[in-house]
Amino acid sequence: MPDVLSVAELTAYIRQVFETDPALQDVWVQGEVSNMTRASSGHWYFTLKDGSAQLRCAMWRSSVERQSFVPQNGDQIEAHGRVSVYETRGEYQLYADRLRPVGTGDLYQQFEQLKRKLEAEGLFDEARKRPIPPFPHQIGVVTSPEAAAFQDIQNVLRRRFPLARLILSPTLVQGADAPPQIVAALERLNVYTNVDVILLIRGGGSIEDLWAFNDERVARAVAASRIPVVTGVGHETDFTICDFVSDLRAPTPSAAAEQITPSIEDLRADLLSLDSFMTGLVTDHLAALQANLAIAQRSLGHLSPASRIRNLRQRVDDWNARLATRQMAHLNLLRERLANRAAALNAASPQSILSRGYAIVSRSETGQRLTGAANVKPGTGITVQFHDGDLKARVEDKETHERYKRTLF
Numbered sequence: 001m002p003d004v005l006s007v008a009e010l011t012a013y014i015r016q017v018f019e020t021d022p023a024l025q026d027v028w029v030q031g032e033v034s035n036m037t038r039a040s041s042g043h044w045y046f047t048l049k050d051g052s053a054q055l056r057c058a059m060w061r062s063s064v065e066r067q068s069f070v071p072q073n074g075d076q077i078e079a080h081g082r083v084s085v086y087e088t089r090g091e092y093q094l095y096a097d098r099l100r101p102v103g104t105g106d107l108y109q110q111f112e113q114l115k116r117k118l119e120a121e122g123l124f125d126e127a128r129k130r131p132i133p134p135f136p137h138q139i140g141v142v143t144s145p146e147a148a149a150f151q152d153i154q155n156v157l158r159r160r161f162p163l164a165r166l167i168l169s170p171t172l173v174q175g176a177d178a179p180p181q182i183v184a185a186l187e188r189l190n191v192y193t194n195v196d197v198i199l200l201i202r203g204g205g206s207i208e209d210l211w212a213f214n215d216e217r218v219a220r221a222v223a224a225s226r227i228p229v230v231t232g233v234g235h236e237t238d239f240t241i242c243d244f245v246s247d248l249r250a251p252t253p254s255a256a257a258e259q260i261t262p263s264i265e266d267l268r269a270d271l272l273s274l275d276s277f278m279t280g281l282v283t284d285h286l287a288a289l290q291a292n293l294a295i296a297q298r299s300l301g302h303l304s305p306a307s308r309i310r311n312l313r314q315r316v317d318d319w320n321a322r323l324a325t326r327q328m329a330h331l332n333l334l335r336e337r338l339a340n341r342a343a344a345l346n347a348a349s350p351q352s353i354l355s356r357g358y359a360i361v362s363r364s365e366t367g368q369r370l371t372g373a374a375n376v377k378p379g380t381g382i383t384v385q386f387h388d389g390d391l392k393a394r395v396e397d398k399e400t401h402e403r404y405k406r407t408l409f
Helices: 009-019 105-119 148-160 178-192 216-224 239-244 255-261 264-305 305-348 350-357
Strands: 027-038 044-050 054-059 076-086 091-101 138-143 165-170 197-202 229-233 360-363 381-386 389-394
Touching: 009 076, 027 054, 054 076, 105 138, 105 239, 138 148, 138 178, 148 165, 148 255, 148 264, 165 178, 178 197, 178 216, 197 255, 216 239, 229 239, 229 255, 264 305, 305 350
Parallel strands: 054 091, 138 165, 138 197, 197 229
Antiparallel strands: 027 044, 027 076, 044 054, 076 091, 360 381, 381 389
């Protein structure tokens, strides 16, 4: 080391010496508390003194939050921690991480022994802990009916979740008779009720006041419960064996009641939000269905048999009109042909021929038509048929006919 050191260098060296000494890094110190200060940061600052000396102490917030009691000026306590140097002031001090009243050392030792034992058996394992039902209908309560904690949780539940029904299983929560009564109270709820969750609660107190909840019998009864157990014992800084075994640990009884129940106001807000959300969903869904229905109706209109039938009917009407037109044209053609043929037949008829100066000659006696002169003898009576009547005559000899100028009949 150099011959001359700065104050900071010497102080840092002394701190290093302190912090490398194992005896100073794990030490219990007993003394009277004085100058107790609780800073707004959550840290504690105090002095331990006896008749001959004093020791400055600091306890950080992380350790304060685990502390089971709050020491007051004049209390005799035992403080555990490590010794180091606060270089800014050049003072050595104890950085405490645990405090206990003088005379409770045996209780802490028993606490740690039982904690290690039950932890080794797996009673603290998170895997064995059961979920707390989100909407408990019945809540079992294990506590003293006269306890302020019982009134506190009733007030919380009336405000927060009045739908839940409380079933009290009364017991002592302090003293030598408390552990077996707590065990019996837990058993009553497990055997005779169907509560959804059990609250094991007690207000704050000293380590001796809370010792019933560090009893092995109580811890094992909590672990054996078929119903989930929530503990709310003491204040936020108090920890008991039952807290480690239970399915859920709450810092206070009131906090336990809050942690196992939903807020009815939050539920109302959630329901209103869900109602609005569902209304929007249904409205959007109906709008989409209506749009799809309109599309389907249009498609159905194009694909509908009625539309095709209308089209086919129109085609039938067209065909009927075309058929009628063709039939009329055909009939007109037939009429024309008939008229032509009738005219031809009329022109070729004997009556028409007779009207043009021709005549039909037949034998008067037999009516046989004469088609030539060769077969007719003179003196034969004949009938000459004109278009407007008949004429009777007799055949004469053509040689003598010219000589006589007379009427034959």
